[in-house]
Amino acid sequence: MFLIFDNFIFDLDGTIINSSKEVFQCFAMAFESVNYDIDKTRLNPDIIGPPLKEIIKLIAPELNDENKINLICQNFRQIYDNDENDCSELYDGILEFLKKLKKHNKKVFMATFKPMIPTIRLVNKFKLNDLFDDIYGIDKFGKHITKEEMIEDIISKYNLNREKTVMIGDAPTDVIAAKNTGIFGIGTLWGYGSDKTELKKNSNLCINNIKELDSNCEFERILK
CATH class of the missing domain: 1.10.150 (DNA polymerase; domain 1)
Structure with missing residues (x-):
């Protein structure tokens, strides 16, 4: 596939x-x-x-x-x-995959329920700035917004083709938002939460690791 x-x-x-x-x-x-x-x-x-x-x-x-x-x-x-000693870690393979997406001229966005201040702090910490076209936190517009609202704004602002757009996340809210906005939803099984029932139920595809995601994405064909 x-x-x-x-x-x-x-x-x-x-x-x-x-x-x-x-x-x-x-x-x-x-x-x-x-x-x-x-x-x-x-x-x-x-x-x-x-x-x-x-x-x-x-x-x-x-x-x-x-x-x-x-x-x-x-x-x-x-x-x-304000924690300067944040012990968060990147998941294995994610940095390389993000770089590969940008190398192949893909549009890459972030949509998170985390507020903008800690989100940008983490983006800076891991030097991800140049790998995202835009970043959406829950308070990006001064009030709390849903994942559906984030996705819709991204699609509208960047004039994206829904059929060529995918939401990737570990929570049911991620893939449900994808379904509600008419885009493909991929559930990441390495994320949080022990019960994956709702994630699997609402995803178009579930993956176990970044390597599996990479192997399911076609890059070269698009460039021909």
Whole structure:
């Protein structure tokens, strides 16, 4: 099976980078900053991906104090946005694949639920700036936007052919957004979350690693 696409939209966490260790450390510090004890077994990869307040509810479902939730959000952002010793890592093979896409003149975008400040910090950390045509965070336009809205804006702004566009991500929201916007959706099985049922159900294709993605994409034929 060869997939021929001109436009690639990537999720960030769980797709390009493994930020789980860094995120867990920052959440632990944010809860400690308000003297709130948590069950640290809840700091696991299953919580990563949704918007910040949803993650806090997963970590502390019994917490209903909205002021405290807002303070934890604020403290987490302060800690995470400014961490100069971020221990996040690129997944094996992703940098080489992104470079290959640009070498073959593909359009490459990022659509993530992470806010723009930490997203750009990570892009700079891993020197990915020149590999993306545009980057969309959840607050790119000053308010929270959905993955569908990100994809639609990318398609409209860059006049992309939907049939030649693919969304690649590890969360069901990534491939569901692809389905809802009429583009191809590839689920990455190396990402976060132990239950892959919804990801597999809503993906056009699921892949186990970057090498598998590379082997399913046709490059040379497009250049002829």
